Amino acid sequence: MKLLFSAVIIGLWISQGHVMKSWERFGLSLIKSDQLQRLAIYGEIPLCMKRGLVDQQIDLDVLLDAIDLPASRRPPIYVYTGRGPSSLRLHWGHPIPFQLANWLSGLTGGPLHVQLSNDEKFYASDTQSLLDIERFTVENERDIRAICNTDRLFMSRNTQNIADLYTTAMPMAKALPIGTLREVFGLDDSAPIGRFLQPLWQMAPCFADPDPRALCVVACAVDQYPYFRVARAVAERVGKRKPIVIAASQFIPALDNPGSKMSASSPKSCIFFGDTPEVVHSKLSRAVSGGGRTIEEHRERGGDTSRDVAMQLLRAFLEDEAEWTGLVEGYKRGIILTAQVKKRAIGVVNELLAGIEKRRNESIKASCE
Numbered sequence: 001m002k003l004l005f006s007a008v009i010i011g012l013w014i015s016q017g018h019v020m021k022s023w024e025r026f027g028l029s030l031i032k033s034d035q036l037q038r039l040a041i042y043g044e045i046p047l048c049m050k051r052g053l054v055d056q057q058i059d060l061d062v063l064l065d066a067i068d069l070p071a072s073r074r075p076p077i078y079v080y081t082g083r084g085p086s087s088l089r090l091h092w093g094h095p096i097p098f099q100l101a102n103w104l105s106g107l108t109g110g111p112l113h114v115q116l117s118n119d120e121k122f123y124a125s126d127t128q129s130l131l132d133i134e135r136f137t138v139e140n141e142r143d144i145r146a147i148c149n150t151d152r153l154f155m156s157r158n159t160q161n162i163a164d165l166y167t168t169a170m171p172m173a174k175a176l177p178i179g180t181l182r183e184v185f186g187l188d189d190s191a192p193i194g195r196f197l198q199p200l201w202q203m204a205p206c207f208a209d210p211d212p213r214a215l216c217v218v219a220c221a222v223d224q225y226p227y228f229r230v231a232r233a234v235a236e237r238v239g240k241r242k243p244i245v246i247a248a249s250q251f252i253p254a255l256d257n258p259g260s261k262m263s264a265s266s267p268k269s270c271i272f273f274g275d276t277p278e279v280v281h282s283k284l285s286r287a288v289s290g291g292g293r294t295i296e297e298h299r300e301r302g303g304d305t306s307r308d309v310a311m312q313l314l315r316a317f318l319e320d321e322a323e324w325t326g327l328v329e330g331y332k333r334g335i336i337l338t339a340q341v342k343k344r345a346i347g348v349v350n351e352l353l354a355g356i357e358k359r360r361n362e363s364i365k366a367s368c369e
């Protein structure tokens with residue numbers, strides 16, 4: 001099986017800030033307007049999809065056909081996403097796949113499985129100890145619960161869920177030649193064995209339902225697609241249906257670089273969950289803007305929304321559609337100034353952060369009672 005893509009290349013591409021116009025080569029297609037229309041029949045489309053951050057799919061039509069069926073004939077449907085804990089708290093690049101997954105779970109009425117791959121970064125990095133990762137996992141779980149506050153949520157940690165993962169992965173471990181993993185994940189003979197195991201654990205939940213008609217809908221960012229492309233390729237051989245994938249291809253940028261991806265490894269250019277309103281204010285005030293160098297220049301030439309970090313945050317998180325289009329228009333025409341855009345972004349981020357902290361504290365309290 002020759003696969004026309006490599007996780008290593010995709011990862012590099014994204015971390016270097018290249019925006020891929022089309023993921024078609026890798027097997028994903030743009031979400032089409034007729035698919036959005038069909039989704040809209042079932043309720044409001046989530047912001048991340050409406051604003052085009054989540055814009056890639058494969059087999060979305062299969063999902064739409066399944067939810068159109070009367071309940072008695074519907075196959076079981078469940079939603080799957082995950083996180084490899086690598087920092088104490090989540091940051092603003094993280095919520096989108098979870099928001100998407102949460103919405104999909106509401107749409108389908110199906111369970112939402114969030115996998116915490118607390119083995120992944122241990123194998124992939126030389127610096128993170130199992131003890132660090134254990135701390136991250138506890139806190140990340142709380143953050144994710146605060147985003148996905150549904151009682152359909154099921155969270156698992158790989159190290160604890162290993163018996164189920166192992167049993168589910170066995171047919172795959174037999175059907176997949178090691179050369180496929182080598183090629184897709186850029187592993188050679190010197191790669192640690194753990195890096196060959198980890199893809200099995202990430203793919204296994206796609207096949208966790210014993211019903212062969214079951215549909216797994218994966219919500220993720222495009223850089224995770226290689227795992228699911230392999231899962232799709234092996235599905236038939238393990239007697240299961242191919243996972244449906246809906247993916248975000250646009251990332252929240254680092255505060256100092258509008259073309260990049262926000263990353264915890266550069267804390268100053270990253271807004272973390274748990275940052276105080278003052279910290280958010282000071283970090284965002286210094287973010288790169290797409291405005292003119294002087295007010296006069298800005299009034300004359302207008303601002304560049306695509307180079308403006310605050311605008312990118314507002315695009316992803318400002319719910320009010322009329323306000324959003326007004327901001328874009330006003331900014332482009334130089335009527336609205338950088339300082340106004342930043343102020344609004346600070347407001348939106350702080351409001352969302354306050355909601356997250358509140359839900360997080362409530363659930364911590366509830367679990368202690």
Ligand code: TRP
Nearest residue numbers: 081082083084115117202220224
């Ligand atoms: N590999 C992902 C990360 O690096 C974590 C993850 C595990 C995941 N299972 C998943 C992501 C399923 C999306 C879907 O954070």
